[in-house]
Amino acid sequence: MFTLYYAAHTCSLATHIVLEEVGADYSTVRIDFGSAQQRSPEYLKVNPKARVPALVTDRGILTETPAMLAFVAQSFPASDLALMGDPFAFAQIQSFNSYLCSHLHIAHAHRMRGYRWVDADDAHSIAAMQRKVPEAVGGAFELVEREMLRGPWVMGERYTICDPYLFTLAQWLEADGVDPGRIPKVVDHRRRMSERPGVRKAIAQELA
Amino acid sequence: MFTLYYAAHTCSLATHIVLEEVGADYSTVRIDFGSAQQRSPEYLKVNPKARVPALVTDRGILTETPAMLAFVAQSFPASDLALMGDPFAFAQIQSFNSYLCSHLHIAHAHRMRGYRWVDADDAHSIAAMQRKVPEAVGGAFELVEREMLRGPWVMGERYTICDPYLFTLAQWLEADGVDPGRIPKVVDHRRRMSERPGVRKAIAQELA
Numbered sequence A, B: 001m002f003t004l005y006y007a008a009h010t011c012s013l014a015t016h017i018v019l020e021e022v023g024a025d026y027s028t029v030r031i032d033f034g035s036a037q038q039r040s041p042e043y044l045k046v047n048p049k050a051r052v053p054a055l056v057t058d059r060g061i062l063t064e065t066p067a068m069l070a071f072v073a074q075s076f077p078a079s080d081l082a083l084m085g086d087p088f089a090f091a092q093i094q095s096f097n098s099y100l101c102s103h104l105h106i107a108h109a110h111r112m113r114g115y116r117w118v119d120a121d122d123a124h125s126i127a128a129m130q131r132k133v134p135e136a137v138g139g140a141f142e143l144v145e146r147e148m149l150r151g152p153w154v155m156g157e158r159y160t161i162c163d164p165y166l167f168t169l170a171q172w173l174e175a176d177g178v179d180p181g182r183i184p185k186v187v188d189h190r191r192r193m194s195e196r197p198g199v200r201k202a203i204a205q206e207l208a
Helices: A012-022 A041-046 A065-075 A087-109 A123-148 A162-170 A184-194 A197-207 B012-022 B041-046 B065-075 B087-109 B123-148 B162-170 B184-194 B197-207
Strands: A002-006 A026-030 A054-056 A061-063 B002-006 B026-030 B054-056 B061-063
Touching: A002 A012, A012 A065, A012 A162, A012 A197, A026 A197, A054 A065, A061 A065, A061 B087, A065 A087, A065 A162, A065 B087, A087 A123, A087 A162, A087 B061, A087 B065, A087 B087, A123 A184, A123 B123, A162 A184, A184 A197, B002 B012, B012 B065, B012 B162, B012 B197, B026 B197, B054 B065, B061 B065, B065 B087, B065 B162, B087 B123, B087 B162, B123 B184, B162 B184, B184 B197
Parallel strands: A002 A026, B002 B026
Antiparallel strands: A002 A054, A054 A061, B002 B054, B054 B061
């Protein structure tokens, strides 16, 4: 039994999709960023980082998407979504997911969370970060397109935990000012992902 | 047999230490950032991201520190440095390492790599990022101190791949303007790490 703390339009969707697709017994709790619920005393007991996602498990609470994705996959070994029996394949999956969290997602975060890295009242620097987002996020997606996405899935023929994570971050590329025409494989991957029943169900649940 | 591409004073030290401590058969190749060797055509064939570290293995090349650390640990199962037999313990290790790469290291990177997120000739914004580094890096280290570092090692009694990674990033805290007095457990961990023979050997090799 899992409980996923999530917010709509955030990277928590990746774990939500995997929970749905492995057939996990799970429930969800929506965190309202509009009222800063992620910084409430109650939520800080769940996740002192004041972020989503967080995953309550029978053993304790986990945070950080790459760790959560691999844990859910490992909890459902029949799904084999992390190819953990092959250490090199698993390492490639981990490398891809680490790139998404520490490069691509970070580049995106400079559009709306610039206050993490400059003073919040420094309008010049906040705007400067926002102007750079199309180039920084676009460059990261182009590297994914050119060097990482093998097709039809990220790791090739095998669908893995990389796919829901890439799909989740690819939700934001137009809002980030990235030209979809420069990354046709990423956009095609996103379209095929959006047709999966588990993906539709997770999105519908988050937006209900 | 492994080959580690590294640069001194970067996060490649974490993987270097683990290679040394598990007794791996490995060699190292120094990449000279001063001459922008990481962007040379030769190195881009090794790592198209133009970054260090990169790890050449018998199966192919790996990048991203969290993935490399887990792979080296998994390649030497007797070391049990990633506690992979216990999925929840392994997930906690992954969560910690993901936090270091996507939060703490990123906060640090705004001191010297601000051009990734604003135009390089925007001196105001570059300086604004630099001024924020003590607070952003310090806040991340304080969260590690308060919520994550169990003692004596990151995961408690068991030494794991989290320890060399934390040690590596803790090398930079004074230069980042963080007051060591606010994170005594992190500083004590760094001191104990620095006394380990494998750590001394890896550092000596990088600075030779």
